[in-house]
Amino acid sequence: MGKHPNKRDAAAEVVVVEQEACLQGVVVSDGLVEVCGRAVLEYSLDVLEKAGALDILVLCNEANAGAVADAVGSRGRVLEFRGCGSAGDVLRELDQRGVVKSDPFIMVSGSSACAIDGLEKVVAAHAERKKKNPEATLTVVLREGGRRAAERIRPTLKDDLVVAYEADTRRVVAWHDPDSWSTACVELPLKVLGGGAVEVRRDLVDTGVDVCSPEVLWRYSENFDYQNRRDFVANEVANLELGQRAHAYVLEGPGYAYGARLEDPRGIDAVAQDVLGGWAGPPPPIGRRPRNAIVVASFVSPTTIVGDGCEISRSVIGEDVVLGDGAKLSHAHVASGCRVGNRVHITRAILGRGVVVGDDAVVPRGCVLAHGVAPGTILAEYTRLPGPEEEEDDDIANLRATAPGGDPELERRKADLWRDDWGDDDRGEEEEEEEENPPAESWSTASNLFAKTVRDMVISGYKAGSPVDSMLMELNCYKLSENRTFLDAAPAALDAVLAIAFEPLAPGASTMALVRALKNQIDHWTPLLAKLVGDDPDDQAHSLSSLATDLAHVHAPLANPDVFRATLQLLYDADVLTDEAILEFAALNANNPLVASPQVASFLAWLEEEDEDDDEASSSAS
Amino acid sequence: MDVKWPPQVEAQLKKVVSGVSSRSVRGQQCALETLGLLRSVVGTCRWKTARELLERIRWIGRVLIDAQRVELTVGNVVRRVLLIVREDYAQLRRNDVGATTTPSLHDVLRGREDDDALDAQVPELRQNVIEQISELYDEIATSVDPIAAMSREHLHANDIVFTSGNSDDVVAFFKASRARFETLVAETAPSMAGHRLAARLPNATVVPEAAVYALMSRVHKIVLPAHAVLANGALLTPSPGYLLALAAKQHKVPVIGLAPLYRLCPQYPHDPLDLADLHSPQDVLPYALLPSSVKHDTPPPQVLNPTLDLVPPDLIDLYLTNTGAHQPSYVYRLLAELYSPLDHDL
Missing domain, CATH: 3.40.50.10470 (Translation initiation factor eif-2b; domain 2)
Incomplete structure (x- = not known):
């Protein structure tokens, strides 16, 4: 199976003994991000210890080996990997070294802040499954995130994770976690519907914790394209035929069931709030409660000096920070060693280590500062110091999307995509939502393309002098290939006819000239229009509605009630429209100013009389 | 304090820490395991004077308390053992010197102790403390x-x-x-x-x-x-x-x-x-x-x-x-x- 089958077989007997002996845990550390004065790595170690992993391996690169070793202490072994560019490289190297021997082992990705109770159940279930089916080598641990995760924790610029799994076995059949935000629908291969029911969920958050069998590492070694876990899971799941099985486990408690991957400053802010709220383990001990300041739901390091009259809410203040008198901090993340001047306002911002903010400065929403700020400076929202080297629109969008505190507009859009029934929003927002509804949008784009093609076909056919019958045949073929009906093509064809009629005329042409041109064209196109509009009065009313609303905007002459009345009359005379359809259309669109105009009203009255006459005539005849 | 522990104490410490921090041992069980650990610290570690021993026990106590702040029994047991060491030491010193006095309530409440004297070497201390710890162990095990x-x-x-x-x-x-x-x-x-x-x-x-x-x-x-x-x-x-x-x-x-x-x-x-x-x-x-x-x-x-x-x-x-x-x-x-x-x- 693996790259070195002989070596593995030789080691197999030894492995069996050690497997029983102790469960191993692996943390792939990629730096030391801190949340509330505690390295994220420590959360991972807690999870592993709670799950009963006695041998914990922390993998890191040469750059942060020292710091990682300090953080880990005696809780695990630190393995240093030199010259590894990605997590995938590290795992391949780990496979080479052959230190992971337990089956299964737990793997935690370095960016994951998690607190999970009952992981040992997942491990046991994994081992059980592996016994029955040797190919069930991976269990991905997920949790339910709800609206808060959708808005605050999932990265705004990335597409949401969509997972599909078989309802009974929890085998993952689709894993959609792309790097960029696309509003397109998620496509699931038909083959996933092989067995029983399949659950497709987009409310799950990936905790970054996996229960793996050693085969997972072999597969990293076999495929050098795997750069990180996302590549791996997506690809392994996509290759259903190759037999490797990934299973999903959705945490449900009791106890802690929290996990989130920290991918941008915005996520750090949200996760810090969750940690302060006690969602990821007991809330951190409040180090210091200054008597001269108001502190609400915040973490203030014991070594911080807090000035008189400070107001600190929902913030994280690191070690050895000095806060000036009267500073107001809200959702602020101040790293260790910072100096914050008197009367400074900081809102939803992150200050890197040792940043000095001068007196009376204002640091508003979304700022990330690695440099100091002079006294009295008022920064713009979403400022980054030092700023990006080349400011492009994409960068600015990125800045806003990943800023601490986030961009409310983007978050709302993201949340709307995700929206569920139990939202408590009022009507006003729902209208907005419909405009932005992605499937509808893509459908209407496709419709626009179809309409435009039909219009172009008619106009170019007219210019080339093609006979109307062959035009009709051409349209018929096109609508078949696009799986549309004639009715879809009718507004576009009417549009084209109007364009042909009105375009050659000067803008100020008289009504008579307009009507004459129109009559010529309608006479010419009657067979085509009659075919497209059809016989059904409802369908005809639909075409008419587009004439009255959309087309009147495009073709200025049509907004003239006289011309509109003439158009109706001409279409009626040519037997394209029936009197029933016109009357039904008028009843439906009574509020339309064109329909309400006296000219059209008199035409309608005449039609009705005509209709009654017909009725009388037919009834007297019978 | 950088302490070098004998391997068996090291292993026992790790086991107790993981049990306490994961909250799989609680209450009485927790007190007994802590006591077992302290007994092997007293019995197997190298120490010469009561002061060194107290320092070691304190260090263990701090590690265990840091591992789980909610489990207060750990701290209680560690303090009980510290008192045992202090009293045994004082007792043995008195025997040596020949003076026998029982501590008055006043002395007990003030916590008065001849702190400087903790540095004398008393060979019987190890044995006495272990016996006392065993007694304490029995007391806790049957406390109900x-x-x-x-x-x-x-x-x-x-x-x-x-x-x-x-x-x-x-x-x-x-x-x-x-x-x-x-x-x-x-x-x-x-x-x-x-x-x-x-x-x-x-x-x-x-x-x-x-x-x-x-x-x-x-x-x-x-x-x-x-x-x-x-x-x-x-x-x-x-x-x-x-x-x-x-x-x-x-x-x-x-x-x-x-x-x-x-x-x-x-x-x-x-x-x-x-x-x-x-x-x-x-x-x-x-x-x-x-x-x-x-x-x-x-x-x-x-x-x-x-x-x-x-x-x-x-x-x-x-x-x-x-x-x-x-x-x-x-x-x-x-x-x-x-x-x-x-x-x-x-």
Whole structure:
């Protein structure tokens, strides 16, 4: 199976003994991000210890080996990997070294802040499954995130994770976690519907914790394209035929069931709030409660000096920070060693280590500062110091999307995509939502393309002098290939006819000239229009509605009630429209100013009389 | 302090730390394991003077307390052993010198000790301390028996007794009584420990927290297990112990706390939430149901799920310890006998 089958077989007997002996845990550390004065790595170690992993391996690169070793202490072994560019490289190297021997082992990705109770159940279930089916080598641990995760924790610029799994076995059949935000629908291969029911969920958050069998590492070694876990899971799941099985486990408690991957400053802010709220383990001990300041739901390091009259809410203040008198901090993340001047306002911002903010400065929403700020400076929202080297629109969008505190507009859009029934929003927002509804949008784009093609076909056919019958045949073929009906093509064809009629005329042409041109064209196109509009009065009313609303905007002459009345009359005379359809259309669109105009009203009255006459005539005849 | 421990102590320390931090060992078990660890520290480590030994034991204590702040019994046991070392040392020194005096109450309360003298080498100290630790081990292991023996004096026929939590001490206490009495057990949502306790008792009725006050008028006695008894005589007990005690005060129902001595802690309750052993809010309100925060830009609700209640001393009428029944106001005296004031801060 693996790259070195002989070596593995030789080691197999030894492995069996050690497997029983102790469960191993692996943390792939990629730096030391801190949340509330505690390295994220420590959360991972807690999870592993709670799950009963006695041998914990922390993998890191040469750059942060020292710091990682300090953080880990005696809780695990630190393995240093030199010259590894990605997590995938590290795992391949780990496979080479052959230190992971337990089956299964737990793997935690370095960016994951998690607190999970009952992981040992997942491990046991994994081992059980592996016994029955040797190919069930991976269990991905997920949790339910709800609206808060959708808005605050999932990265705004990335597409949401969509997972599909078989309802009974929890085998993952689709894993959609792309790097960029696309509003397109998620496509699931038909083959996933092989067995029983399949659950497709987009409310799950990936905790970054996996229960793996050693085969997972072999597969990293076999495929050098795997750069990180996302590549791996997506690809392994996509290759259903190759037999490797990934299973999903959705945490449900009791106890802690929290996990989130920290991918941008915005996520750090949200996760810090969750940690302060006690969602990821007991809330951190409040180090210091200054008597001269108001502190609400915040973490203030014991070594911080807090000035008189400070107001600190929902913030994280690191070690050895000095806060000036009267500073107001809200959702602020101040790293260790910072100096914050008197009367400074900081809102939803992150200050890197040792940043000095001068007196009376204002640091508003979304700022990330690695440099100091002079006294009295008022920064713009979403400022980054030092700023990006080349400011492009994409960068600015990125800045806003990943800023601490986030961009409310983007978050709302993201949340709307995700929206569920139990939202408590009022009507006003729902209208907005419909405009932005992605499937509808893509459908209407496709419709626009179809309409435009039909219009172009008619106009170019007219210019080339093609006979109307062959035009009709051409349209018929096109609508078949696009799986549309004639009715879809009718507004576009009417549009084209109007364009042909009105375009050659000067803008100020008289009504008579307009009507004459129109009559010529309608006479010419009657067979085509009659075919497209059809016989059904409802369908005809639909075409008419587009004439009255959309087309009147495009073709200025049509907004003239006289011309509109003439158009109706001409279409009626040519037997394209029936009197029933016109009357039904008028009843439906009574509020339309064109329909309400006296000219059209008199035409309608005449039609009705005509209709009654017909009725009388037919009834007297019978 | 950079300490080099013998490998077996190292392994034992790791085991105890992981057990304590994962909360898989609690209460009595936790006290016994800590004591076992300290016994091997005293027995196998290299130390010459009492001062070195105290330093080592303190170091172990700090490591264990850092691993789990909620489990107060660890600190208590470590302090008991520290006192044993101090007293044995003093005793042996007195024997050497030939003077025999018992410490007066005044000396005990002031914690007066000839601190400089801790550096003398006393060869018999190791043996004596190990013997004393073994005695303490037995005392803790059997601490529930004297308490259970008192149940005849407190539980009478046809009594209705209210309790909460799921404590071995309470079960032993109830089972030791020959009288036929009824037990009401608070449900203790969301952990539902009350259900498990009721299953272990004959004649028990589970009562949801909301109904506690309504039933209190019919109750004769309340028995609360101790997670810890604090220096001011307050009781840390599984929630909803405070609710029971408040309702009991209104109806003048006596409240009895079952407190083996290893539960007595020389710490004062400065911040009730620090001691509350907050559990996951997930059990009360699933994360997925948190409301949207974008629209109003309001912070998410703070959800607290405390598993321990702090009952102030004036709501407790009596503590039953393995050395007899005491009032909360007497706790300070017990603490002075059990711990040296020098060891209150480890």
